[in-house]
Amino acid sequence: xxxxxxxxxxxxxxxxxxxxxxxxxxxxxxxxxxxxxxxxxxxxxxxxxxxxxxxxxxxxxxxxxxxxxxxxxxxxxxxxxxxxxxxxxxxxxxxxxxxxxxxxxxxxxxxxxxxxxxxxxxxxxxxxxxxxxxxxxxxxxxxxxxxxxxxxxxxxxxxxxxxxxxxxxxxxxxxxxxxxxxxxxxxxxxxxxxxxxxxxxxxxxxxxxxxxxxxxxxxxxxxxxxxxxxxxxxxxxxxxxxxxxxxxxxxxxxxxxxxxxxxxxxxxxxxxxxxxxxxxxxxxxxxxxxxxxxxxxxxxxxxxxxxxxxxxxxxxxxxxxxxxxxxxxxxxxxxxxxxxxxxxxxxxxxxxxxxxxxxxxxxxxxxxxxxxxxxxxxxxxxxxxxxxxxxxxxxxxxxxxxxxxxxxxxxxxxxxxxxxxxxxxxxxxxxxxxxxxxxxxxxxxxxxxxxxxxxxxxxxxxxxxxxxxxxxxxxxxxxxxxxxxxxxxxxxxxxxxx
Numbered sequence: 001x002x003x004x005x006x007x008x009x010x011x012x013x014x015x016x017x018x019x020x021x022x023x024x025x026x027x028x029x030x031x032x033x034x035x036x037x038x039x040x041x042x043x044x045x046x047x048x049x050x051x052x053x054x055x056x057x058x059x060x061x062x063x064x065x066x067x068x069x070x071x072x073x074x075x076x077x078x079x080x081x082x083x084x085x086x087x088x089x090x091x092x093x094x095x096x097x098x099x100x101x102x103x104x105x106x107x108x109x110x111x112x113x114x115x116x117x118x119x120x121x122x123x124x125x126x127x128x129x130x131x132x133x134x135x136x137x138x139x140x141x142x143x144x145x146x147x148x149x150x151x152x153x154x155x156x157x158x159x160x161x162x163x164x165x166x167x168x169x170x171x172x173x174x175x176x177x178x179x180x181x182x183x184x185x186x187x188x189x190x191x192x193x194x195x196x197x198x199x200x201x202x203x204x205x206x207x208x209x210x211x212x213x214x215x216x217x218x219x220x221x222x223x224x225x226x227x228x229x230x231x232x233x234x235x236x237x238x239x240x241x242x243x244x245x246x247x248x249x250x251x252x253x254x255x256x257x258x259x260x261x262x263x264x265x266x267x268x269x270x271x272x273x274x275x276x277x278x279x280x281x282x283x284x285x286x287x288x289x290x291x292x293x294x295x296x297x298x299x300x301x302x303x304x305x306x307x308x309x310x311x312x313x314x315x316x317x318x319x320x321x322x323x324x325x326x327x328x329x330x331x332x333x334x335x336x337x338x339x340x341x342x343x344x345x346x347x348x349x350x351x352x353x354x355x356x357x358x359x360x361x362x363x364x365x366x367x368x369x370x371x372x373x374x375x376x377x378x379x380x381x382x383x384x385x386x387x388x389x390x391x392x393x394x395x396x397x398x399x400x401x402x403x404x405x406x407x408x409x410x411x412x413x414x415x416x417x418x419x420x421x422x423x424x425x426x427x428x429x430x431x432x433x434x435x436x437x438x439x440x441x442x443x444x445x446x447x448x449x450x451x452x453x454x455x456x457x458x459x460x461x462x463x464x465x466x467x468x469x470x471x472x473x474x475x476x477x478x479x480x481x482x483x484x485x486x487x488x489x490x491x492x493x494x495x496x497x498x
Contacts, residue, residue, distance in 0.1 A: 002074035007441035017058035030061035042105040045098035070233030077239030077444030079246035080164040085139035107138035128286030137189035161212040177224035182291035183245035239447030250443030252462035263411035267304035282392035283352040302389030306344035320371040334376035341490035342377035425475035
């Protein structure tokens, strides 16, 4: 019986494949950095063909490194950067334009017009989301209206839409399967998250022909097989979830009240609310955490657009570090007397502010400020933004308001002990880092393994979660509140919608 699983983890800045054994321990990993395309300020694109080539190359690499043949692999799980939008020709499989990335803000005016016309309450009631360029629907509309002939082709049924998971599934199956899962579909502004179906009134609002849309499926199920030429034989595709929902699964956050936060390019915190669709009064999102056996589990989500990407800016923009790994050492040299704040609104501010026109700013600079203080401010901004989200979640859902709330964390930035200690300090809550840090890929692999019959049920998988380190808050409460008040003042000065 096949005893290995492969997770395809297609993220915003890189594409990875990880092979796992039946016990869900990593066997081999391969990764390729993904080129970022910035046609104009606030616009962000990816080349779908580059993504596709990296997926094939990384899967082949882990098969080689792990000495795996197609027959050894029980299934593939796919997890992906969410909301990023691709339209392609059904006949050729070729994208009609670069993918428009979730960070892209080109449709801000379009979304603002819909808000002014009073559509947001209806949209929020059905989708759990707000009208913002972050989500897929306005990106689809832009492509249809700005790529020559696209709308006519879409109306004629010649084009297909997908987020990255869907595009990869189409390619992996040789165009046989046009499907997505509920967690990705819930991020489009086109899905009624109560019924789990595409909504005709939302399609009309955004001018999206329903013929573009994929079938919506559970996060674990039969998604088809890869074409034999890709990996030396067919491999079943059995799991699919957006990256933040996959991390929620990978962290074993299956009980209402459990919370995880992933620190990658951005930061995304999800709070499991079970079968209850909590309506946020504090500008958070209500989303599908996962759907299994036709049953949806919901979550409150806070989305921060810039976390690790601020470290990339220090490296590539300011050039005060040569490698991202140097940021901790630089920040450690900061003068503790300096109170510098970086509000990383490079592509606007996400939850709970939702100001797409805001732009990054640094406050509190003195003649003594330099690279170390700016580096410290970039790392601290992750903690401050997470507290913004946790405060909103506690206000929205009393079950999350207990002082014993524990945050499970994952993502590249969590490897930094000082960064995680500051997070615990500013939240005044424990922060738990797991032994297996690649929880996004782990979640995708588990979904595939569950469908294949290799892995245990949710409770059994959750029982396997292992703690690497717990960070307990140590900061004096007076210092904590003074620092956080300074952050709130810096954000207030950055917002365009005063």
